[in-house]
Amino acid sequence: MLSTEEELDMLEMETKNPGILEAIKEVRVMSLRKTLRMIYEAKMKEIRDRDAREDYVWNEGRRAGEDRLGQLHEKLIEDRRLKDLERSVKDSKYRERLYKEYGIK
Numbered sequence: 001m002l003s004t005e006e007e008l009d010m011l012e013m014e015t016k017n018p019g020i021l022e023a024i025k026e027v028r029v030m031s032l033r034k035t036l037r038m039i040y041e042a043k044m045k046e047i048r049d050r051d052a053r054e055d056y057v058w059n060e061g062r063r064a065g066e067d068r069l070g071q072l073h074e075k076l077i078e079d080r081r082l083k084d085l086e087r088s089v090k091d092s093k094y095r096e097r098l099y100k101e102y103g104i105k
Contacts, residue, residue: 008024008027008028011024012024068099068104068105069095071102071104072088072095072098072099072102072104073085073088075102075104076088076098084098
């Protein structure tokens with residue numbers, strides 16, 4: 001079985017049989033299709049992997065943010081700072097000040 005482009009070139013030069021020449025042409029087309037399919041599949045895998053990484057990072061960031069906010073709310077409730085709790089829900093700059101005050105990273 002022929003496996004390289006050079007072997008196909010050599011066979012093509014040595015034969016005048018139209019059937020064999022047509023077969024060589026078809027092998028080249030099939031080989032190109034296979035190569036293109038492999039390139040396409042590699043690109044799609046790259047996209048899926050990137051999307052999975054982005055989803056993971058986004059979800060981890062969201063979880064960390066929720067944990068951080070939960071810690072702040074717990075501290076404010078423990079300290080009976082309900083006005084500060086209410087304000088922290090609406091005011092992100094104030095919430096950041098409270099994170100620093102309580103040492104929540």
